Amino acid sequence: MYTVFYRASEYLTLPIATAIFFVGFFAAVIAWVANDSRRDEWDRAAALPLNDSAPTSTHAQEP
Numbered sequence: 001m002y003t004v005f006y007r008a009s010e011y012l013t014l015p016i017a018t019a020i021f022f023v024g025f026f027a028a029v030i031a032w033v034a035n036d037s038r039r040d041e042w043d044r045a046a047a048l049p050l051n052d053s054a055p056t057s058t059h060a061q062e063p
Helices: 003-008 013-033 036-047
Strands: none
16 A cells, blocks of 8 residues: 555655664663662552552641
8 A cells, every 4th residue: 555655755764763763762761660770669659559558648747
C-alpha cells in the first residue's frame, strides 16, 4: 500500500532516525526507572494506598 510512497521518497532517513531515537530514549527511561538504587523508593510508593497505619498528612498530628 505504501510501497509507491516510500519508493518515491528521498527522505527516509528522518523517520528511521526518529524511530531509533525514540526506541533508545524509551529504553533509557525504562532502565533509569528500573535502577536498583531506586527500588526502595518504588517499594514505598507502591505501598502507599494499601498502608492504613501510615499517616496520610505531612503535618504534625495534634494530640
